Amino acid sequence: MDIVIRNGALITGDGKAFHKRATVYIKDGRIADIHIGSAGTSDEIAARTIIDATGCIVIPGIINAHAHGCICGPSMPSGSPPLSADDIAYFRNRHLLQGTTTLLNVCGLAMADEVYSDGVRHQIDIRVSTAHTLKNIQAALAVDGRGLSVPHLSATIDEMLASGAVALGEVGGGQTLGGGAQDYRFIPEAVLRETGIEATPETARRLKDAVLGRFLDQAGGMSESVLEDELDRAGLSPHVTTERIREIITRSVMPSVALSLDGFDEIAEEAERVGYPAIFHNAAPSAKRLSAVVEKHPNARIVAGHNNHPSFLPDEAVSIALDLRSKGAVIDVSTLDCINTQWRNDAANLDALIDGGCVDTISTDFAGGHWDGLLEAIHRMVRKEQLSAPAAVALATGNVAAVFPQMAGDRGLIEKGKRADLTVVDHVNLSRVRHVVIDGCVAVRNGVPV
Numbered sequence: 001m002d003i004v005i006r007n008g009a010l011i012t013g014d015g016k017a018f019h020k021r022a023t024v025y026i027k028d029g030r031i032a033d034i035h036i037g038s039a040g041t042s043d044e045i046a047a048r049t050i051i052d053a054t055g056c057i058v059i060p061g062i063i064n065a066h067a068h069g070c071i072c073g074p075s076m077p078s079g080s081p082p083l084s085a086d087d088i089a090y091f092r093n094r095h096l097l098q099g100t101t102t103l104l105n106v107c108g109l110a111m112a113d114e115v116y117s118d119g120v121r122h123q124i125d126i127r128v129s130t131a132h133t134l135k136n137i138q139a140a141l142a143v144d145g146r147g148l149s150v151p152h153l154s155a156t157i158d159e160m161l162a163s164g165a166v167a168l169g170e171v172g173g174g175q176t177l178g179g180g181a182q183d184y185r186f187i188p189e190a191v192l193r194e195t196g197i198e199a200t201p202e203t204a205r206r207l208k209d210a211v212l213g214r215f216l217d218q219a220g221g222m223s224e225s226v227l228e229d230e231l232d233r234a235g236l237s238p239h240v241t242t243e244r245i246r247e248i249i250t251r252s253v254m255p256s257v258a259l260s261l262d263g264f265d266e267i268a269e270e271a272e273r274v275g276y277p278a279i280f281h282n283a284a285p286s287a288k289r290l291s292a293v294v295e296k297h298p299n300a301r302i303v304a305g306h307n308n309h310p311s312f313l314p315d316e317a318v319s320i321a322l323d324l325r326s327k328g329a330v331i332d333v334s335t336l337d338c339i340n341t342q343w344r345n346d347a348a349n350l351d352a353l354i355d356g357g358c359v360d361t362i363s364t365d366f367a368g369g370h371w372d373g374l375l376e377a378i379h380r381m382v383r384k385e386q387l388s389a390p391a392a393v394a395l396a397t398g399n400v401a402a403v404f405p406q407m408a409g410d411r412g413l414i415e416k417g418k419r420a421d422l423t424v425v426d427h428v429n430l431s432r433v434r435h436v437v438i439d440g441c442v443a444v445r446n447g448v449p450v
């Protein structure tokens, strides 16, 4: 054997199985065998590496199917310039130390060969998705697009899938649909250019809601006096009129919105045609369109992303998820920064969805680089007795593999013959990652990347 992991408990990733004691045998990158109960000594001696998992639980490696910032190509659905090599390395390592072994970077407009174009590979199996359709590219260009060059602009979904993309999307995003990235990046940049004053993300969100409303349809936009109060509160009143702030925010947010929503139809049609799963940005401005698209394309595998988006109210998040699920969509939630960081988001919507029993998978998304790890969310669910440990772990392992067969059909479960991707976590705090094995090689040992 190459690796034997012994003396740990075992969660297989199927949502149910939990064994108090098991031994996992790994050879040639695969799970060669599993013994429930204590290990036989001769097998242990024959292994090149023995990992003692006493006090730990062995779970399948975490599969994160909605992340950003981990590839070297254009970033985000806005086709923005690539992140710095330092940021990319840091983000990848954070995911690894959070127990992730497979990661789908859903920025959507990078080429498949731009995952590692810095020449530095990484232990995590990082994959890309594709959103290369006319409207999605136009939406990117309307809000930014400075990271896009000829290959990105001319690529097709078929070419991308042939060259290694494993899913479609993310269709829409916080940049193109007036979400988080407008709050933490584009609106503050526009306000700074105009006034010389740095607006916080919270200020940007409040001004955006006051001008455009939560659904970006202006119907929920607030009265002139509310907007005046918001400008006062932000210290912007002496520097900008209400009329001008309306222009600035509308110009930052709206040009890409209609294009991005039209992109929903294009991607759903493509998903139905090619048979790959497609990830959609679900938030207040896009929920209605997403529901219509799911209904119109019953044979497309549509993943509704971050159903706990902060633009929803908790009850609304649940009723939207139930509606989408009844029509056949997969319901994903994202940790965002709502587990331990709680900078811009809290866990109210996530809790409502978990308690409502309407979550299929969990991912991190990006949250401006402040995302919390999936195991932090899983540990919280178990501690709050919302879900059993096997059911919570399945949200980030077996369930994800079932939704994304092209990316993860060979993994996500601890079963004989599956790819040997395993994470060994503390049994008291499931978010403490002690060891990680990826493709049959030790990637983290005692908390240190190797």
Ligand SMILES: [Zn+2]
Pocket: 170, 172, 173, 174, 280, 281, 282, 305, 306, 365
């Ligand atoms: Zn999104």
